[in-house]
Structure formats: C-alpha cells, structure tokens
Amino acid sequence: MRARVVGALGLTVMAALCSSCGTSAPAGSPALSGTITVFAASSLNEGYTAIGKEFQKSHPGTMVTFAFGGSSMLVSQIQQGAIGDVYASADQPNMQKLIDARLTAESPIVFARNNLEIVVGKGNPKHITSLSDLGRSGLVVVLCAPAVPCGRYAAQALQKAGVSVRPASQEADVKAVLSKVALGEADAGIVYITDVKAAGTAVDGVAIPAAVNVVAEYPIVILKDSQNRALASAFISYVLTDGRRILERYGFTTP
Amino acid sequence: MALPLRSQPRARPSAPLPIVILAGAGAAFFIIPLIGLLLRTPWTSAWNELGSPEVLTALRLSLLASFSATAIALVLGVPLAWTFARLTFPGRSVLRALTVLPMVLPPVVGGVALLLAFGRRGLLGGWLATTFGIHLPFTTAGAILAETFVAMPFLVITVEAGLRSMDTRFEDAARTLGASRWTVLWRVTLPLVRPSLIAGAVLCWARALGEFGATITFAGNFPGRTQTMPLAVYLALETNPDAAIVLSLVLLAVSLAVLIGLRDRWLGAS
Numbered sequence: 096m097r098a099r100v101v102g103a104l105g106l107t108v109m110a111a112l113c114s115s116c117g118t119s120a121p122a123g124s125p126a127l128s129g130t131i132t133v134f135a136a137s138s139l140n141e142g143y144t145a146i147g148k149e150f151q152k153s154h155p156g157t158m159v160t161f162a163f164g165g166s167s168m169l170v171s172q173i174q175q176g177a178i179g180d181v182y183a184s185a186d187q188p189n190m191q192k193l194i195d196a197r198l199t200a201e202s203p204i205v206f207a208r209n210n211l212e213i214v215v216g217k218g219n220p221k222h223i224t225s226l227s228d229l230g231r232s233g234l235v236v237v238l239c240a241p242a243v244p245c246g247r248y249a250a251q252a253l254q255k256a257g258v259s260v261r262p263a264s265q266e267a268d269v270k271a272v273l274s275k276v277a278l279g280e281a282d283a284g285i286v287y288i289t290d291v292k293a294a295g296t297a298v299d300g301v302a303i304p305a306a307v308n309v310v311a312e313y314p315i316v317i318l319k320d321s322q323n324r325a326l327a328s329a330f331i332s333y334v335l336t337d338g339r340r341i342l343e344r345y346g347f348t349t350p
Numbered sequence: 351m352a353l354p355l356r357s358q359p360r361a362r363p364s365a366p367l368p369i370v371i372l373a374g375a376g377a378a379f380f381i382i383p384l385i386g387l388l389l390r391t392p393w394t395s396a397w398n399e400l401g402s403p404e405v406l407t408a409l410r411l412s413l414l415a416s417f418s419a420t421a422i423a424l425v426l427g428v429p430l431a432w433t434f435a436r437l438t439f440p441g442r443s444v445l446r447a448l449t450v451l452p453m454v455l456p457p458v459v460g461g462v463a464l465l466l467a468f469g470r471r472g473l474l475g476g477w478l479a480t481t482f483g484i485h486l487p488f489t490t491a492g493a494i495l496a497e498t499f500v501a502m503p504f505l506v507i508t509v510e511a512g513l514r515s516m517d518t519r520f521e522d523a524a525r526t527l528g529a530s531r532w533t534v535l536w537r538v539t540l541p542l543v544r545p546s547l548i549a550g551a552v553l554c555w556a557r558a559l560g561e562f563g564a565t566i567t568f569a570g571n572f573p574g575r576t577q578t579m580p581l582a583v584y585l586a587l588e589t590n591p592d593a594a595i596v597l598s599l600v601l602l603a604v605s606l607a608v609l610i611g612l613r614d615r616w617l618g619a620s
Binding site for chain 1 (some may be wrong): 465488569573
C-alpha cells in the first residue's frame with residue numbers, strides 16, 4: 096500500500112517536472128505537448144474558456160489553463176513573479192506596462208475588439224434609451240473604478256456624449272457592475288457588450304451609438320518567462336484564426 | 351543555589367530539533383510578509399502619500415464607520431451577550447451559533463446576505479425605502495451596517511465570556527439589599543465585566559476597521575462615501591502601489607497596537 100502511494104507520488108512529481116519538457120522540443124515541431132497558463136482579462140472568461148476547449152481538442156496531449164482577472168491586477172501579478180506563458184489584456188495601457196517592464200517576448204497583436212453597452216434591469220423598468228438618460232436624477236448608476244479599463248472607457252464615452260453621471264459606486268471590476276444591476280441594486284451601469292451577452296436573461300442591454308462608443312482593443316502576447324513558447328505561440332495563432340469565430344459568438348468583433 | 355533548580359529538570363524542557371525547525375518556519379511564515387511590507391515602504395514619500403486627499407478621505411471614512419459600528423455593537427451586542435450568559439430558553443444555542451456565524455462566514459457571503467435582506471429588492475430593504483426613505487446600499491450607513499455585521503460577534507463572545515466568569519454573588523447581594531434589576535446591571539454587573547467590555551469593544555473596532563468583503567459587496571466602492579481603507583488599499587494596488595503600501599502600513603500599525611494593548615486581557619499571555 097505504502098509502496099503504491101510512494102510510486103504514485105513519484106509519477107506525479109515526474110509529470111510535474113515534465114510539464115516543462117516542451118521547452119526542449121525543437122521550434123516548428125508539429126508535436127506540441129505540455130501545459131501553458133494564460134492570464135486573461137475578466138471579460139474574456141466565457142470566450143477563452145470555449146477557445147481553450149477547442150484548442151485542446153485539436154491538439155491532443157496539450158493543456159491550457161486560464162487565470163482570469165482585471166487586466167491591471169493581472170499585470171501586477173506578473174510583475175510580482177506569477178509564472179505564466181500568455182497575457183491577454185482588455186486594453187493597451189496595461190499591455191504597455193508589461194512591455195515597459197520588459198516582461199514580454201515579442202510585440203503584442205490585437206486579436207479582438209469590444210464595445211460598451213448600457214446594462215439595465217430585465218425589461219428596462221426605468222426606460223433608459225441613451226447615455227444622456229444616465230444623468231437623470233434619482234437613478235442609481237454604477238460604473239467601474241477609473242483604475243480599471245472599463246471605468247476609463249465608460250468615462251470616455253460619457254465625455255463624448257457630454258453627460259455627467261454621479262455614480263453610486265465605482266466597482267473593482269466589470270462583473271461587479273453587472274451583478275449590482277442583475278440584483279436590482281443599481282438601475283444601470285456601463286459594461287462591455289460581451290458581458291451583457293454572457294449574463295443571458297438576467298439583464299437587458301441598451302446600445303450606445305458608434306459615434307459616442309469606445310472601442311476596446313484586446314492585445315495578446317507571449318510572456319518573456321514562458322517555459323513553453325512553442326505551445327504559447329500555437330495558442331495565439333489559434334486565437335487569431337479559429338478563435339475569431341468563437342469570440343464573435345460571444346459578442347466581440349475581430350480585426 | 352543551583353541545586354534546587356536541578357531538582358526540577360522538567361521546568362525548562364529542551365525542545366526536539368524538528369519541533370524547533372518547524373516552529374521557526376511557522377514563525378517566519380508570519381514575520382516575512384511583514385518584513386516585505388516594511389522593506390518596500392517608500393519611507394521618503396510615505397508622509398506625502400499619507401497626506402494625499404485620497405488617503406485622508408479613506409482614513410476619515412474608516413474611522414467614522416468603524417467607531418459607529420462599535421457603538422451599534424455595544425448597544426445591541428451587550429444585551430445579546432447578557433441574554434446568552436444569563437438566560438436559558440429553548441433554541442438558545444442555535445440562536446447563539448447564528449449570531450456568531452459572521453466570525454467564520456466568508457465576508458463576501460455576508461455581503462450578499464445583507465443585499466438580500468437590506469437591498470432594494472431585499473426582505474426589509476424595500477419596506478425601509480418606501481416607509482422611511484432609508485437606502486442602505488451605496489451609502490455610508492450601508493458600510494457601517496456591513497462592518498457591524500462582521501464585527502459585532504467579537505464583542506458578543508468576549509462580553510459573554512466575561513459575564514459567565516464573573517461572581518454572580520455580587521449581583522445577588524445587591525438584589526437582597528433592595529436594588530432594582532436595572533440598578534444591579536448598571537452599578538454591579540457592567541462595572542465588574544469592564545475589562546471584557548473594553549477588550550470586546552477594541553476587538554470589534556479592529557475587525558470593523560479591517561472589514562473588506564462585506565463592505566465592497568453590500569455598500570460598493572465610492573471615495574468619501576463607502577471606500578474605507580481596505581477598499582482603498584485594494585484599488586490603489588493597481589494604480590498607485592506606493593499609496594497601497596502606506597495605507598497597509600497604517601492598518602498594520604493599528605492592528606499591532608490593538609494586540610499589544612490587549613495582550614494581557616484577551617490573549618491570556620501572562
């Protein structure tokens with residue numbers, strides 16, 4: 096019994112050690128193997144999870160694990176030494192922070208675009224039709240904090256529309272804005288189109304015209320400390336080809 | 351003179367090496383993060399960070415909310431502690447477990463529960479809004495409520511322990527001398543459990559000061575209204591790490607002061 100446990104433990108350790116074996120594989124080798132970790136913005140959660148499944152199906156023996164979070168939080172984690180292979184950001188400034196810190200292996204590529212939408216309660220009980228409605232008094236509006244990309248984009252859109260909003264709260268990430276509206280605590284918020292789509296029937300979306308909308312660009316890059324660049328680069332190629340179709344299904348536009 | 355000491359060889363047992371090593375690692379586990387914080391502190395700009403409007407706003411709100419939460423906890427928690435310590439009634443242990451539940455409950459879960467109770471569509475929230483015009487989510491009152499919810503159990507169990515361990519014969523004597531129940535409570539019971547009251551209030555205040563999860567979930571985050579220090583630390587970490595470190599240091603100093611102040615009363619150290 097004990098021998099078997101020890102044996103199993105040994106195998107696990109060997110498997111763990113071998114997860115970095117891919118590094119030694121010659122570049123361009125068709126047989127990809129091993130594991131990569133992808134740091135990705137919260138708004139990519141549903142789309143990337145689907146892409147990961149498809150990628151693993153077409154590349155047997157590989158594994159893609161995701162760490163989703165606010166783009167800026169992920170950058171600070173990578174700067175503090177979090178080990179991973181790929182970073183996909185919801186905006187350019189956060190990607191730039193990583194480039195300035197010399198933590199990227201190559202130039203980033205924009206793989207998707209996202210737009211903003213007003214999120215309202217199911218059935219739009221407050222009859223909100225435009226950004227200027229968000230300035231109405233007596234309306235509880237929730238936005239992302241200015242530090243988070245969605246907060247900065249929302250501020251840009253409101254400025255373009257010439258609307259001043261007094262938010263009830265500045266939430267730490269876009270999903271928190273969504274849940275405050277879904278729970279009925281807030282009447283409206285500004286989130287990405289993809290979030291409204293992912294929330295399903297819990298909320299409704301009100302479109303923001305292109306003239307005042309903001310285009311969020313999503314860049315992706317291989318990290319300098321990647322232990323499996325072959326697999327990381329194969330994953331990015333997949334995102335740029337077959338992945339587009341999947342991302343479009345979740346509301347993104349692709350270049 | 352050495353002889354009497356040697357006759358008690360068990361007085362200072364020598365520890366086995368593995369214990370010493372593991373205990374050292376355990377202690378290092380707690381100490382190293384503190385050293386990390388101190389080493390990364392931007393001491394030269396610390397004073398400026400501390401004086402910046404964002405930090406001062408968060409500090410002011412944190413003090414207001416944590417002291418208010420402690421006051422509410424004293425008003426509601428002391429009677430609760432007295433009830434648990436002195437009365438026996440069916441369901442007492444269940445009720446007691448429910449009131450101290452926030453001590454082990456993840457604070458975010460507490461925040462969700464508060465939303466479902468006091469939110470606009472919550473159990474009482476709609477009634478509070480239509481009848482009294484009271485709105486709790488996204489207000490300072492909501493932040494105070496969240497802090498009270500998480501911190502009050504610390505006061506309740508500390509005061510209850512004090513009440514249980516006190517000598518009730520003083521109360522009996524006062525009663526036989528003709529004092530009313532109310533007089534006994536005010537003039538005998540509460541003065542006797544004063545150390546527990548102080549310890550409970552300080553622990554409650556410290557917990558309220560550090561509250562994060564329930565506050566951000568229930569009250570949201572807005573500077574000057576609901577953004578207390580822990581929330582400011584969390585958000586500053588992304589944009590202004592220096593400010594986050596300085597704020598963390600302030601919270602650390604307060605926590606340490608509380609522990610040192612209470613070490614005899616509550617932690618049982620001699």
